[in-house]
Amino acid sequence: MATPAPRLPVTVVTGFLGAGKSTLLRQLLLTSGLRLAVLVNEFGEVGIDGDLIRSCRVCPDDAQIDEPTPVVELANGCLCCTVQDEFLPTMQVLLERADHLDGIVVETSGLALPVPLVQAFQWPEIRTRTRVSGVVTVVDGEALAQGSVVGDPAALEAQRLADPSLDHLSDLEGLFHDQLQAADLVLLSRADRLSAEQLQALQGDLTPKLRPGVSVVPMVRGQVPAALLLGLDRQPEALHVHGHDHDHDHHHDHSHVAMQSAVLSWNGPVDRSRLEPLLQRLIARHQLLRLKGKAWLPGKPHPLQIQAVGPRLECWFDPVRRSGADPEQGLQLVALGLDVPGEALQLQLDQALMA
Numbered sequence: 001m002a003t004p005a006p007r008l009p010v011t012v013v014t015g016f017l018g019a020g021k022s023t024l025l026r027q028l029l030l031t032s033g034l035r036l037a038v039l040v041n042e043f044g045e046v047g048i049d050g051d052l053i054r055s056c057r058v059c060p061d062d063a064q065i066d067e068p069t070p071v072v073e074l075a076n077g078c079l080c081c082t083v084q085d086e087f088l089p090t091m092q093v094l095l096e097r098a099d100h101l102d103g104i105v106v107e108t109s110g111l112a113l114p115v116p117l118v119q120a121f122q123w124p125e126i127r128t129r130t131r132v133s134g135v136v137t138v139v140d141g142e143a144l145a146q147g148s149v150v151g152d153p154a155a156l157e158a159q160r161l162a163d164p165s166l167d168h169l170s171d172l173e174g175l176f177h178d179q180l181q182a183a184d185l186v187l188l189s190r191a192d193r194l195s196a197e198q199l200q201a202l203q204g205d206l207t208p209k210l211r212p213g214v215s216v217v218p219m220v221r222g223q224v225p226a227a228l229l230l231g232l233d234r235q236p237e238a239l240h241v242h243g244h245d246h247d248h249d250h251h252h253d254h255s256h257v258a259m260q261s262a263v264l265s266w267n268g269p270v271d272r273s274r275l276e277p278l279l280q281r282l283i284a285r286h287q288l289l290r291l292k293g294k295a296w297l298p299g300k301p302h303p304l305q306i307q308a309v310g311p312r313l314e315c316w317f318d319p320v321r322r323s324g325a326d327p328e329q330g331l332q333l334v335a336l337g338l339d340v341p342g343e344a345l346q347l348q349l350d351q352a353l354m355a
Contacts, residue, residue, distance in 0.1 A: 006319060007131045008095070009103040009307075010121060011229055014114045014179050015138030016150040016172075020189035021107050023222035024138060024229075032226035034102040037094050039087075087117070091126050098129065103230055111175065114182035131316075134309030136229060137183035139206070141218070142190040145198045149176040180209045184310035185228070185289060191218030213284040213311035215338065225259055227336060228289055259289075262342030266331040266353050270295045272304060272315070275331070278352045279306065280313055282345060286337065293333035294318070296326055306333065 013021050025038060094104060108117060114135060121132050143150055149172055180186065186206060191199060203216045210216075217224070275295060283291060291308035295315075302317040303326060331353075335345060 007129055007316075008098050008101060009133035009230065010106060010130050011103065011133050012106045012108065012114065012117060012135045013138065014108045014112065014135065014182065016140065016176075016179075017109075017111075018150065019138040019140045020187075020219065020222060021138050023189075024136075024187065024219070024224065025105060025107055025222070027222035027224070028105070028226055028229060032230060034226065034230065035100060037097075037101050037104045039090065039094075039104065039106040087120055088123060088125055091130070095126065095129050103133065104130070113175070114179055118182065131307070131314060132312070133230060133307065134184040134312060135182050136185050136187060137179045138187045138189055138219075140190060141188040141199070141202060142193045144188075144202055145194055149173065177209065180206065181211065183210060183214055184312045186210065186214060186216045187219040187224060188216055189219050189222075192220045194218075211311055213280075213287065215287050215289055215310060217289070217338070228259065259336060259338065260340040261337075262335045262340045262345055264293075264331075264333040264335060264342070264346050264349055266349060267327070267329075268353060269329050270297050270304075270331050270353065272297060274352075276313065276315055278349070279308065280311070282335075282348060283308055283311060283313065285348075286335075286339075286341065286345060288335050288337045288340070290336035291333060293331065295331045296322070296329050298329050 013024065015021050022040075029036060029038070091104075094101070106117065108114060114137075118132055118135060121127060121130055140150065188199070188202060188206075194202070199218060206216050207214075217228070272295070279291060282288065288308070289310065291306065291313075293306045295304040295306060297304055300317065301321050302319065303322060305316050305318050307314050331349075333349075335342075
């Protein structure tokens with residue numbers, strides 16, 4: 001009997017037109033080293049964004065792979081309105097080449113409702129072959145500091161008027177609320193154009209509008225570690241987001257964000273019914289951005305996969321059976337965040353699992 005294929009991780013990137021989504025994707029494709037398919041759903045700008053993303057390659061120029069990143073443009077500006085007619089057939093086509101992919105990234109239109117899209121991954125045709133790795137909302141920090149949820153309201157209105165499927169979307173503040181509520185991670189773009197005080201104020205304003213455990217991370221020109229967006233499979237030893245000096249009136253380095261990681265382990269028996277609530281508490285208590293690992297449960301032939309981004313925690317049994325190198329029981333985790341107290345996390349994990 002053939003071994004079932006692992007579920008393909010999907011990252012959904014949402015945010016208004018001009019917030020910095022395409023810049024983020026371009027950096028991701030250039031630096032992640034992963035084989036990613038991209039679904040672009042930005043009505044009006046789709047040709048420009050598609051060309052920009054399509055110019056990236058999965059591997060560096062000197063690699064022996066010439067295949068470009070698969071990019072699928074969905075012409076309808078409100079993907080949530082065409083889930084059955086357009087999105088699902090597109091996903092089915094991509095899944096036919098799942099063995100050549102490490103993951104899928106969906107860039108939604110700035111006017112698309114994020115929740116129906118996330119729910120679409122529960123459709124029977126695709127739910128057993130994909131998993132939502134995380135919903136990332138990109139917010140224009142410079143515009144928000146000036147009192148607007150979008151940097152160019154006129155361009156956004158033109159986008160809405162150009163597509164009849166968007167006629168039900170008129171309340172930008174309400175849509176912004178939906179984007180924030182759907183987020184597992186919020187990226188605040190153009191952080192280099194904000195003072196430290198502005199950045200702190202925006203983070204303070206946004207946090208109460210988010211689900212508990214969701215973090216707001218500054219971003220400069222789309223430069224965010226791939227591990228933060230996609231998981232920790234290929235985590236480098238040091239993870240950093242760098243801000244750069246520019247020729248404008250103020251110079252500061254608060255947009256340099258150092259990501260920290262910690263490796264956690266437990267060698268005793270693991271009870272899944274206790275483990276999942278424990279991990280959720282640790283994520284919330286320490287504002288962990290990512291958590292990934294495996295647990296080997298007594299009597300189970302398959303390891304339990306553990307994936308979390310912000311408060312979104314998902315655990316499932318890996319289709320691959322235990323190997324001879326796997327322990328009989330235990331737990332191995334890697335945590336990623338802005339401030340990861342490894343010793344405290346390990347102590348809390350030990351105390352909870354020993355109790």
